[in-house]
Amino acid sequence: MGENMTTLETQTSAAGNTLFVRNGQAAAMASVPVLSFGMFAHSLQTALRDGARLSALFALAGRPETKDEAPCRLVAVLALDAAGLVQILAADVENAYPSLTPRIPQAHLFEREIHERCGIVPEGHPWLKPVRFSRLAGPDVGHADFYRIDGDEVHEVAVGPIHAGIIECGHFRFQCLGELVMHLEISLGYHHRGLEAHLVGGPDKRSLPLLETLSGDAGIAHAWAWCSVIEALSGREASPRGQLLRSLALELERLANHTGDMGALSGDIGFLPTHAYCGRLRGDWLNMTAMLCGNRFGRSFLRLGGVTFDPDRALSDQLKKRLHATARDVRGALRALWDSPSVMARFTGIGKISAEDAAALGLVGPAARACGLERDARSSHPLDGLPAPPELVSAPWGDVLARARVREREIQTSIAYCHRLLEDFIGTDREDGADDHPQALSAPGQMADPAPVLTPDSIAVSLVEAWRGEVCHVAVTGTNGRLRAVSLVDPSFHNWAGLAMALRNGQISDFPLCNKSFNLSYCGHDQ
Amino acid sequence: MLNIFLERLRQKKRTVPYPKALPQLPPRFRGRPLINARRCDGAQGTNCRDCADACPAGAIAFDDRSPVLDTGLCTFCGACATACKRQALFFTTDWRLASSSRDALLVRPGNTKELFAPKGAGFAAVSLPGPEPLGSLDLKAVTPPPIRPFAGGGAFRRSFRLRQVSAAGCGACEADLNVLSTVVFDLARFGIDFVASPRHADALVITGPAPRNMKQALLICDEATPKPRAVIAVGACAISGGLFHEKSGATDGQEADGASALLPVDLYIPGCPPHPYTNLDGLLRFLGLSVQRPSE
Ligand code: SF4
Ligand code: SF4
Numbered sequence: 001m002g003e004n005m006t007t008l009e010t011q012t013s014a015a016g017n018t019l020f021v022r023n024g025q026a027a028a029m030a031s032v033p034v035l036s037f038g039m040f041a042h043s044l045q046t047a048l049r050d051g052a053r054l055s056a057l058f059a060l061a062g063r064p065e066t067k068d069e070a071p072c073r074l075v076a077v078l079a080l081d082a083a084g085l086v087q088i089l090a091a092d093v094e095n096a097y098p099s100l101t102p103r104i105p106q107a108h109l110f111e112r113e114i115h116e117r118c119g120i121v122p123e124g125h126p127w128l129k130p131v132r133f134s135r136l137a138g139p140d141v142g143h144a145d146f147y148r149i150d151g152d153e154v155h156e157v158a159v160g161p162i163h164a165g166i167i168e169c170g171h172f173r174f175q176c177l178g179e180l181v182m183h184l185e186i187s188l189g190y191h192h193r194g195l196e197a198h199l200v201g202g203p204d205k206r207s208l209p210l211l212e213t214l215s216g217d218a219g220i221a222h223a224w225a226w227c228s229v230i231e232a233l234s235g236r237e238a239s240p241r242g243q244l245l246r247s248l249a250l251e252l253e254r255l256a257n258h259t260g261d262m263g264a265l266s267g268d269i270g271f272l273p274t275h276a277y278c279g280r281l282r283g284d285w286l287n288m289t290a291m292l293c294g295n296r297f298g299r300s301f302l303r304l305g306g307v308t309f310d311p312d313r314a315l316s317d318q319l320k321k322r323l324h325a326t327a328r329d330v331r332g333a334l335r336a337l338w339d340s341p342s343v344m345a346r347f348t349g350i351g352k353i354s355a356e357d358a359a360a361l362g363l364v365g366p367a368a369r370a371c372g373l374e375r376d377a378r379s380s381h382p383l384d385g386l387p388a389p390p391e392l393v394s395a396p397w398g399d400v401l402a403r404a405r406v407r408e409r410e411i412q413t414s415i416a417y418c419h420r421l422l423e424d425f426i427g428t429d430r431e432d433g434a435d436d437h438p439q440a441l442s443a444p445g446q447m448a449d450p451a452p453v454l455t456p457d458s459i460a461v462s463l464v465e466a467w468r469g470e471v472c473h474v475a476v477t478g479t480n481g482r483l484r485a486v487s488l489v490d491p492s493f494h495n496w497a498g499l500a501m502a503l504r505n506g507q508i509s510d511f512p513l514c515n516k517s518f519n520l521s522y523c524g525h526d527q
Numbered sequence: 528m529l530n531i532f533l534e535r536l537r538q539k540k541r542t543v544p545y546p547k548a549l550p551q552l553p554p555r556f557r558g559r560p561l562i563n564a565r566r567c568d569g570a571q572g573t574n575c576r577d578c579a580d581a582c583p584a585g586a587i588a589f590d591d592r593s594p595v596l597d598t599g600l601c602t603f604c605g606a607c608a609t610a611c612k613r614q615a616l617f618f619t620t621d622w623r624l625a626s627s628s629r630d631a632l633l634v635r636p637g638n639t640k641e642l643f644a645p646k647g648a649g650f651a652a653v654s655l656p657g658p659e660p661l662g663s664l665d666l667k668a669v670t671p672p673p674i675r676p677f678a679g680g681g682a683f684r685r686s687f688r689l690r691q692v693s694a695a696g697c698g699a700c701e702a703d704l705n706v707l708s709t710v711v712f713d714l715a716r717f718g719i720d721f722v723a724s725p726r727h728a729d730a731l732v733i734t735g736p737a738p739r740n741m742k743q744a745l746l747i748c749d750e751a752t753p754k755p756r757a758v759i760a761v762g763a764c765a766i767s768g769g770l771f772h773e774k775s776g777a778t779d780g781q782e783a784d785g786a787s788a789l790l791p792v793d794l795y796i797p798g799c800p801p802h803p804y805t806n807l808d809g810l811l812r813f814l815g816l817s818v819q820r821p822s823e
Binding site: 006097118130133140141161162164165166167168169189191192193194205206208209210213214215260273276277280282283286290291292293294296297299300304308309329332333334335339340402415450521522523526 | 655
């Protein structure tokens with residue numbers, strides 16, 4: 001258990017002790033510096049100014065039995081992309097504290113979440129509304145005090161919770177002047193299933209299956225992030241081959257969703273050939289995941305320590321073949337799209353976000369990269385033992401065209417990466433020519449204990465670049481070695497505000513197109 | 528422009544011939560579970576509870592010492608088959624899981640030997656445990672769980688409109704319903720379509736465990752659907768609450784027992800998520816559209 005607990009660097013600076021860990025590492029809670037609130041806010045502001053991102057901010061309810069803990073401890077997790085490090089810092093607060101949001105906009109939703117969960121008031125928060133309507137005693141879902149613009153010509157458009165298609169539920173409230181959207185407010189919470197609450201006290205046999213449903217189309221990413229924190233906290237290393245296979249599954253998940261979304265974008269503008277092809281090709285990627293593990297969404301493929309199935313050489317060869325064929329068809333489908341000037345004209349300039357706004361809101365994933373922000377946890381926070389990550393793709397324009405472009409380029413880099421994984425690693429046998437890889441947790445029956453004992457009073461952080469962006473899981477153990485708190489941050493949690501921003505001063509008829517270019521997760525946000 | 532036409536030729540026709548031809552399912556696909564009574568210790572009166580102990584969804588109960596696996600709760604994770612030391616509980620690639628009877632979703636120990644086909648003649652294989660498959664199954668010997676056709680099977684046979692409501696589904700059930708409208712499955716060729724308004728719908732297709740925050744919206748949508756309407760519960764969540772069902776220990780004021788707890792369900796389609804073929808089989812049999820068997 002010892003090795004994983006090493007703190008990489010503990011520096012002493014003017015701001016007090018600083019704790020840095022790497023992605024997928026644990027540290028003792030005692031090593032997390034607890035600053036005065038003023039110093040905490042100052043350190044956050046400085047770090048963010050210097051390029052860090054706020055990956056998680058949550059409250060740890062104090063333990064009344066230990067006198068040294070205040071009613072509540074705020075814990076912030078910063079991703080320092082340039083250094084490949086994660087910084088953890090904390091501050092004790094009573095029942096209220098001065099809100100960070102006016103100075104740190106990307107804290108806006110985290111502070112609302114803390115308020116909703118623990119009742120602690122961030123004083124001066126400009127937008128202190130429920131996030132998930134999760135309190136039994138709180139207002140009913142959707143009963144929010146919506147922002148309103150007055151005026152004779154202004155009208156309000158309410159959409160949802162149930163939408164027109166086969167899609168998750170959420171409420172959108174537009175303030176419009178004719179076609180012009182002056183403001184879009186997004187009010188979610190309909191998909192709240194209380195996931196975090198179910199996980200506290202664990203891990204147990206239900207934890208990982210639950211995590212796989214946190215956001216069903218990003219189940220691999222969440223399962224991996226969860227495995228990482230639990231492996232770090234239990235001192236168990238994932239098998240190297242298991243990591244390779246997880247990586248393959250993660251890229252297949254990215255390919256399926258990017259391909260599907262390119263099809264959906266085409267459908268929204270009435271470019272039906274690519275819409276039809278991509279609808280099928282998305283399924284082809286999902287079927288490759290099913291070849292690996294039996295389930296199109298990779299359910300129960302990842303388990304603590306590795307994966308449940310290890311492809312033999314024959315299966316690797318089949319996967320390679322499928323990869324080739326599907327890649328060809330995807331390229332053809334996308335070429336038809338990019339070759340059409342009318343498509344380009346329709347995508348250009350719609351739903352624009354500036355790089356400054358994207359940075360201030362803390363956007364992640366393709367949405368951020370489409371604003372020219374070079375953020376990708378695969379390259380900035382790589383895990384040991386994986387081949388060099390695919391090249392980071394970005395585009396500077398910030399509009400639907402940029403988001404489509406980034407997705408399309410990522411499809412290419414991801415295909416190349418899968419190819420490398422299969423060709424150079426997964427599909428190659430060990431030197432002695434044996435077909436099975438004993439170092440991979442492979443055969444069913446070797447499944448790891450789903451409820452391992454964890455190092456007490458520790459914290460672990462993991463970052464996984466899902467197709468929508470960074471998934472961040474933070475887990476904190478109590479003295480009994482069980483989970484005392486977890487914070488699960490889906491990329492959608494950061495990016496919904498980006499969608500609202502993209503619509504500002506746009507046309508309401510462009511909403512479906514903008515929405516598809518983000519394709520955010522409702523349940524990932526609502527948990 | 529020419530490129531678009533050429534690409535159309537390259538992409539070929541891709542609609543699957545189901546139900547005329549059998550689907551190609553991956554060998555590891557976990558469809559219908561079966562329990563071999565002769566091998567099952569629990570069924571033979573010992574106190575083996577390995578499968579139930581491994582199950583994350585609380586889907587296996589013991590009825591007078593023999594295990595009963597509820598496919599309406601099951602997520603098809605395979606943990607039970609992995610835990611069963613005697614390979615009594617195993618999964619097959621039989622995708623036909625849907626039923627109009629909640630009771631028919633229960634799998635009890637039985638004589639599984641007679642379900643196996645002579646080598647090479649089977650239609651579905653054992654997917655877990657692997658890698659040495661126990662063999663393949665004979666289609667004629669395995670009857671899918673029964674479905675009582677909606678409205679006698681006649682009235683809606685040629686036009687059946689569905690309104691989907693995601694009552695806090697995770698997105699996977701929704702995705703594998705969505706896929707039915709792609710060129711691959713081309714649901715419209717059976718006269719089945721998803722529509723935007725409940726007013727135009729003949730059936731509600733519900734996914735998700737329907738937790739507190741979705742209950743009202745779901746019930747309002749149901750009210751807006753003209754009667755008679757069918758209710759179809761897709762996925763473990765909608766059938767029973769799945770992983771969020773109280774039996775699995777998931778409460779905290781967010782009790783979520785699925786659509787069945789709120790509305791009378793006419794068709795249950797198990798899975799997490801159900802495979803598109805499972806959905807398709809369920810819908811076709813629900814309309815009384817004869818599903819041809821390959822051997823006939
Ligand atoms: S959820 Fe289903 S497959 Fe998984 S252990 Fe339970 S009964 Fe078995
Ligand atoms: S049954 Fe499974 S796939 Fe379907 S909504 Fe529930 S968790 Fe998601």
